[in-house]
Amino acid sequence: xxxxxxxxxxxxxxxxxxxxxxxxxxxxxxxxxxxxxxxxxxxxxxxxxxxxxxxxxxxxxxxxxxxxxxxxxxxxxxxxxxxxxxxxxxxxxxxxxxxxxxxxxxxxxxxxxxxxxxxxxxxxxxxxxxxxxxxxxxxxxxxxxxxxxxxxxxxxxxxxxxxxxxxxxxxxxxxxxxxxxxxxxxxxxxxxx
Numbered sequence: 555x556x557x558x559x560x561x562x563x564x565x566x567x568x569x570x571x572x573x574x575x576x577x578x579x580x581x582x583x584x585x586x587x588x589x590x591x592x593x594x595x596x597x598x599x600x601x602x603x604x605x606x607x608x609x610x611x612x613x614x615x616x617x618x619x620x621x622x623x624x625x626x627x628x629x630x631x632x633x634x635x636x637x638x639x640x641x642x643x644x645x646x647x648x649x650x651x652x653x654x655x656x657x658x659x660x661x662x663x664x665x666x667x668x669x670x671x672x673x674x675x676x677x678x679x680x681x682x683x684x685x686x687x688x689x690x691x692x693x694x695x696x697x698x699x700x701x702x703x704x705x706x707x708x709x710x711x712x713x714x715x716x717x718x719x720x721x722x723x724x725x726x727x728x729x730x731x732x733x734x735x736x737x738x739x740x741x742x743x744x745x746x747x
């Protein structure tokens with residue numbers, strides 16, 4: 555009797571799951587996935603539509619390991635629903651140029667701002683006279699300069715931006731031609747707290 559009840563429960567459960575499986579069309583799962591992906595895009599957690607057709611030649615991430623002429627980088631995912639095994643990339647740096655951003659002095663930056671303002675005023679004043687050359691509009695100054703450095707300047711935990719000549723969207727290991735060590739402001743610890 556006990557085995558009969560168990561057999562009835564097993565068969566009933568199998569029939570219920572069979573009916574549920576047949577009731578849900580195969581396209582429902584894909585439609586749900588597409589809806590989730592669209593929702594991520596609409597809320598700003600995903601890149602613009604069409605990324606599947608885009609070539610990716612730059613990645614940003616955190617240095618996990620440095621081994622001779624290779625850097626292991628944990629990247630910021632290119633798409634929220636992308637293959638998570640590609641969140642870790644191996645960067646070959648044999649011939650890459652390595653730079654870091656160095657903050658300009660306040661005096662230098664202020665001087666460049668004043669020069670930019672002067673150029674903008676001159677263009678505005680001369681605009682009515684149609685003598686303004688807009689082929690090269692003045693660009694506002696940047697707070698940083700790019701300084702050439704060596705591999706020894708790269709440390710575990712630093713943020714890097716890596717450029718390559720290859721579409722690396724689905725490539726785990728690739729050669730870089732330029733690496734930029736991102737500027738991280740010095741954090742001072744207030745000992746009075």
